[in-house]
Amino acid sequence: MAQVTPREIGRNVAATPRCAGWDSGAVTERPVVVVGAGPVGLTAALLLARRGLPVVVLERQAAPYGQPRAVHLDDEALRALADGGIAEEFLRVSRPVRGLRLLDGRRRVLAEFARATSPGPHGWPQGSMFAQPDLEELLLAAVRRSPLVEVHTGCELVDLVRDGAVTRDRASGARSTLRAAAVLGCDGANSTVRALIGARMRDLGRPDRWLVADLRSADPLPLWPGVHQVCDPHRAATAMPVSGDRYRVEFRLRPGETRDDLAARLPALLAPWGAADAEVVRVAEYTYRAQVADRWRSGRVLLAGDAAHLTPPFIGQGLGLGLRDVHQLAWKLVAVLAGTAPERLLDTHQAERAPHARAMVRLALLLGRLMTGGGGGAAVLRRVVLAGVGRVPAVARFATDSRTPPLRRGPLVVRRxxxxxxxxxxxxxxxxxxxxxxxxxxxxxxxxxxxxxxxxxxxxxxxxxxxxxxxxxxxxxxxxxxxxxxxxxxxxxxxxxxxxxxxx
Missing domain, CATH: 3.40.30 (Glutaredoxin)
Known part of the structure; x- marks a missing residue:
C-alpha cells in the first residue's frame, strides 16, 4: 500500500470554537451515495453530513423492517453515535447490560462475570442492550433533521458507472443515474455493492444455525439482568433481557433439525426461563457466519458493516464492527473529497479495518467453541474449569472489558x-x-x-x-x-x- 504520512491526512473542516460541538460547511456538490438504510448506513450519512458532505441514502425496502435484530452495543462503538449526535437519545432507549453468566444444560451457574452499570472510560456503560427498531427510529429522525441528507426508499442500486450509480425504483421499474462523489456499500450480508466491485466473502469458520425468538412480557421475566449463555453441546442456548418489556432467547439447531421442528417445541423450551406465557413477537432461523470480504474498495466505492464482514454473536460485536467501520472511514473520505488528503488515504480503510474485523470474528469463533462446543466429555471438563476460572480476577476483567484490540501499525498508527x-x-x-x-x-x-x-x-x-x-x-x-x-x-x-x- 502506498504510504500516507500523518501530515497528509489534512485538515478537512473549518476551525471549531473551543469547548463546542462541531458541524461544517459543504465541501463538494456531488453527494456521497450510501447504499442501505440500516444503522450502519444511517450513521455513515450522519457522520458525513456533519462534516459538510451532501448524502443520498438508497434503501430498497419501502419501509423499515421493524423487527429486532442487533441487541448489543459497547461503549467504544457508541463514539460513532456520539459523533452522529444521537448518543444521549440512544441511552434513553437502552439499558446497561450487567455482564455474562455461563450455565450448564440444567441452567446451573458455572461462572458469572458481572459488569458495573456505572459509566466506563468513555462516559457510558461498557455495554448496552437495545432493540434495533428503536435505534433505527432515532437515526431516521436525525437524518430527517439534516438538510444535507436525502433518503430514497423503495429504490435499489442496480449498477455502478463512472462517477455515478444506476438506481431502479422498485414500484415503477424506472431507472436513473445518480452522479456521486463516492459510494458506500452498507447494504448488508447480501450486498449488491460488494458483488458489483467483484469482492468475495472469505470464510473464517463454519456457519452455525440458530433459532431466534424475540419476546415481550408485561410482567418482568425472572432473569438476571445480563446475558445467559447455556454451555450445553446438546442444546446451546442464549437468553437475555433486551430493553423495556423485550427479551431474546436463542437455541442452536442440531444437524438435520429444521426451524419448524424447534418452533413446534418453543413453549417447552421457553418454560425454564419463565417465558412460557410471553408474547412471541418473532421466530426466525439465523445462520451465523464468520466471514470477511477480500476487497473493501474499488476507487471511491467502499464497503462497511455486514457487507464487509459477518461474525457469530458470542461477543456481541456485529453492529459495533460496522459502526467502527464508518466512524473510521468518514473523516478519511471527507479529507479526500475536499482535496486536503491524497486518494491513497482510502487504502487505509481496508488496511486498518479488515485485520481488526478478522481478530474480532476469530475471537467470537473461539469463545463460541469454548462455551458451547464438544460433546458430553467437554461439558464435564467445562464445568470443572469454569468453577475455578470465574474466581480469577484477570479472567473476569477480560470477560467484561469492552476494549477491542488496537489497530495495527501503519501510516496512521505510529508505534514508536x-x-x-x-x-x-x-x-x-x-x-x-x-x-x-x-x-x-x-x-x-x-x-x-x-x-x-x-x-x-x-x-x-x-x-x-x-x-x-x-x-x-x-x-x-x-x-x-x-x-x-x-x-x-x-x-x-x-x-x-x-x-x-x-x-x-
Missing amino acids: GRAGRRLAGTLLPRAAVVCDGREVPVDDVLGPGTARLRLLAPGRLAVRPEGSPEVVVADVDGALTGWLRRAGAASVVVRPDRIVLSAS
Missing part, C-alpha cells in the same frame, strides 16, 4: 517508543474535562480534525485542535492524565476518529 507501542491504535478515553468553566467531554474540545493532547501537570492538559489555538483544560476525575501516565506518555496525537495516531 514505549508510549507509542502502548497507546497508538487505541481509542482515547472520552473523559470529562473543564474548559472555560464548563464541564464537557474531551471530544468537544478536540474538534473534528486531528488534535494533540499534552500533559502539563496532574489534572491539567493542553489540547491543541488542528487549526485552532491551544487550550488548557482540567481533567475532572484524572482519567486522561492517569491514562497517559500509566503508558509513560507525555503527549498524544489523536485522529478525527479519536484513535491515537502516536504517543511520546
Whole structure:
C-alpha cells in the first residue's frame, strides 16, 4: 500500500470554537451515495453530513423492517453515535447490560462475570442492550433533521458507472443515474455493492444455525439482568433481557433439525426461563457466519458493516464492527473529497479495518467453541474449569472489558517508543474535562480534525485542535492524565476518529 504520512491526512473542516460541538460547511456538490438504510448506513450519512458532505441514502425496502435484530452495543462503538449526535437519545432507549453468566444444560451457574452499570472510560456503560427498531427510529429522525441528507426508499442500486450509480425504483421499474462523489456499500450480508466491485466473502469458520425468538412480557421475566449463555453441546442456548418489556432467547439447531421442528417445541423450551406465557413477537432461523470480504474498495466505492464482514454473536460485536467501520472511514473520505488528503488515504480503510474485523470474528469463533462446543466429555471438563476460572480476577476483567484490540501499525498508527507501542491504535478515553468553566467531554474540545493532547501537570492538559489555538483544560476525575501516565506518555496525537495516531 502506498504510504500516507500523518501530515497528509489534512485538515478537512473549518476551525471549531473551543469547548463546542462541531458541524461544517459543504465541501463538494456531488453527494456521497450510501447504499442501505440500516444503522450502519444511517450513521455513515450522519457522520458525513456533519462534516459538510451532501448524502443520498438508497434503501430498497419501502419501509423499515421493524423487527429486532442487533441487541448489543459497547461503549467504544457508541463514539460513532456520539459523533452522529444521537448518543444521549440512544441511552434513553437502552439499558446497561450487567455482564455474562455461563450455565450448564440444567441452567446451573458455572461462572458469572458481572459488569458495573456505572459509566466506563468513555462516559457510558461498557455495554448496552437495545432493540434495533428503536435505534433505527432515532437515526431516521436525525437524518430527517439534516438538510444535507436525502433518503430514497423503495429504490435499489442496480449498477455502478463512472462517477455515478444506476438506481431502479422498485414500484415503477424506472431507472436513473445518480452522479456521486463516492459510494458506500452498507447494504448488508447480501450486498449488491460488494458483488458489483467483484469482492468475495472469505470464510473464517463454519456457519452455525440458530433459532431466534424475540419476546415481550408485561410482567418482568425472572432473569438476571445480563446475558445467559447455556454451555450445553446438546442444546446451546442464549437468553437475555433486551430493553423495556423485550427479551431474546436463542437455541442452536442440531444437524438435520429444521426451524419448524424447534418452533413446534418453543413453549417447552421457553418454560425454564419463565417465558412460557410471553408474547412471541418473532421466530426466525439465523445462520451465523464468520466471514470477511477480500476487497473493501474499488476507487471511491467502499464497503462497511455486514457487507464487509459477518461474525457469530458470542461477543456481541456485529453492529459495533460496522459502526467502527464508518466512524473510521468518514473523516478519511471527507479529507479526500475536499482535496486536503491524497486518494491513497482510502487504502487505509481496508488496511486498518479488515485485520481488526478478522481478530474480532476469530475471537467470537473461539469463545463460541469454548462455551458451547464438544460433546458430553467437554461439558464435564467445562464445568470443572469454569468453577475455578470465574474466581480469577484477570479472567473476569477480560470477560467484561469492552476494549477491542488496537489497530495495527501503519501510516496512521505510529508505534514508536514505549508510549507509542502502548497507546497508538487505541481509542482515547472520552473523559470529562473543564474548559472555560464548563464541564464537557474531551471530544468537544478536540474538534473534528486531528488534535494533540499534552500533559502539563496532574489534572491539567493542553489540547491543541488542528487549526485552532491551544487550550488548557482540567481533567475532572484524572482519567486522561492517569491514562497517559500509566503508558509513560507525555503527549498524544489523536485522529478525527479519536484513535491515537502516536504517543511520546
